[in-house]
Amino acid sequence: MRFIYHLYRELGLALAAKYYSLATASVALVSYRLEVKPVISQGLVDAAESDYYQGSWVGFLDLAEVGLRAYGLFSKESKDLDDDELQRYLFDLATLMTMAKLFDERLFERIAKRVENWNLDDMLKKSFAMAQSAWEKTSIPEIWKNIEEQIGGRPFGDLGKVREVVWSELGITWKVSWKNDYDTTAASEQLIAILQILLSDLGGIDLCLLKTDVEVDVCALNFNSHTRSEGASLAEPSPFFGQLLHSTWLSRYETVKNRFSGAAFALCLR
Secondary structure, eight states, rough: HHHHHHHHHHOOOHHHHHHHHHHHHHHHHHHHHHHGTHHHHHHHHHOOOOOOHHHHHHHHHHHHHHHHHHHHHHHHEEEEEEHHHHHHHHHHHEEEEEEEHHHHHHHHHHHHHHHHTTOOOHHHHHHHHHHHHTTTSSHHHHHHHHHHHHHOOOOOOOSEEEEEEEEETEEEEEEEEOSSSSSHHHHHHHHHHHHHHHHHHTTTTTOOOOOOEEEEEOOOOOOSSSOOOOOTTTTTTOOOOTTTTTHEEEEEEEEHHHHHOOEEEEEOOO
């Protein structure tokens, strides 16, 4: 499944890639075979990378944290995450922190305080210096433009009251937006992932579609359990992250996924 993840990442379909990376981690988590447990951290880091590419940088921090905890719990050897993967992850984290420092000092302080608990100071120091030197002589508008060209969404796009994901497939530009609360986000990301996978499977068929734009507003209804309070801040670290053995993000994701087929959706296509 990690191979499929990499294929979707190469296509720029971040949420389809995230779907398979979380599936990889979930399968490893429930497996009785101890030798596959290191795959948990690999899948979670892959999912974090998908969020980074999508511009969901707070989500990246959440998944990176639980991925590192899984790495500490289940990985017997440092090679369970190869050097290239680890360095890419560290550089993405350093870039995120550098952007936060440039745009909002208070946001940077909150992120730095959170990352401080990960015990990555020695490894992160070099990557942070590289990221700072890469951007220190560039104006903020130019930095923003360059970052948007390198990733598939707006940096820190998962902050604010409304989330938005834009991508192109089969000549159609899709724009999906939704209210930025926990349950609607989980359902919307699931919907987008399935849509990206479906459209990819139809790639070899000429559907005779005209080039067009499709806008979708998603409203998820009837999610009655595990709902966050209305005023909860998405920038706050979630209390259930880091408690991998007791209440994991994966199990909660599976709960939302299992309820997906029974949920009601209001889709407004424009």
